[in-house]
Every structure is written in C-alpha cells, then in structure tokens.
Amino acid sequence: NAGVTQTPKFQVLKTGQSMTLQCAQDMNHEYMSWYRQDPGMGLRLIHYSVGAGITDQGEVPNGYNVSRSTTEDFPLRLLSAAPSQTSVYFCASSYQGGGNSPLHFGNGTRLTVT
C-alpha cells in the first residue's frame, strides 16, 4: 500500500524561487491537509481540503497556495520562497475531516530556502 506519497524528499531553493510540493494518496480519502514542522513548534496546519474543488486556510497559510482538482492529489505551491519557509512539510489525509478518522501522513519534504 502506497498510502500518502510526497515528492520530492529534499529540496533547496533560493529566495524568490517558486516550486510545488507534490502529494498523492491512493486511499480514496476525502480530507487532505498540509502541515509544516519546525523545531519547538510542533506541526502547524497550512491548508486543508475536504474534497475535490474545496480548499481552506489553516493556521499558517501565508506564502502558500493549494488546489484540489482530484481526490488523489493536493499540491502545495510556494510562489516566492522565503528563508522563513525552511521547514519539513507533511501532507496528510483521512477518510473524513470530521469524526474520529485519524490522519495518515506522508514521509515529508525537507525544504531549505537560502
């Protein structure tokens, strides 16, 4: 079972460059989300989606865009990277956003912005 797949695993960007972090899940989950993990901060929600065509902001959405054109994919776009976006990014999905469905996480993308 592939579960939640994130690409790339590592990325180095220069300030001002753009890139897209890819996330795909094969569990037919309706709910998908992006978190960033920073030392001493835990995991913080960036954006989430309750289904194809529907997205909403989380706790730290500034500097990031998302779209959800299919159930399987939920890419995260950085339009103009900043050093403050250096972090480990995790994509997660669950059967439903409400209720007691646990999140399933990918293995993360480690991003460094110089």
Place this chain on the structure above:
Amino acid sequence: DQQVKQNSPSLSVQEGRISILNCDYTNSMFDYFLWYKKYPAEGPTFLISISSIKDKNEDGRFTVFLNKSAKHLSLHIVPSQPGDSAVYFCAAKALTGTASKLTFGTGTRLQVTL
C-alpha cells in the same frame, strides 16, 4: 497561543519500565485526542486516541488517560521497549463540523535505554 502543550521536550526511560508522556490543552472545545509517534525521516503515525466521553483507552502496551477537568491527558507505555524510542505528539480536535482541524503539541522525544 499554544492550545496543546507538551512541556517535557524529552524523556529517558529504561527498557521494561513505564514511560509516561504528558499533554495539556487549553481549548474547551476539544473533544477528541490522539497520540502520534514519529521516527526520524518518517511521517507521524497514529498510535491511539480517546474521546472526551471516556477517561481511559487501552491498546496493548499503550494506554491513554484523559482528565477533562484538568484539561490533561497522558500516554502510558508499559513495558517500554527500545523500539518505542521516537518523538510522540499529542493532538486534539473538535469533532463537530465538517472539517475538524488537528492541533498538535510540540512533541516529546522518548529514549528507551537498555
């Protein structure tokens, strides 16, 4: 404003003994709590959860206790094993609504020594 707090960044326990990881929350709307375990270079994986209608949930060596009046929960691991060495995140959410967002604590690094 950290709504979910894990005040111990690290914990060291001998193999075979009990590990107790603590978590406090401030948001009274939270009514579902989860523990995730994270190994290096991997995403968090779901470990155990508890609803606010219960005060204890057990799964093998893992037991979560919830004290609603104190807004406190704890994870007990008995007996601790070297493979339990990981970072443990406490998380909370409100079950109401169509898209409940998971709020994470900052994590506790558990080291189980031989």
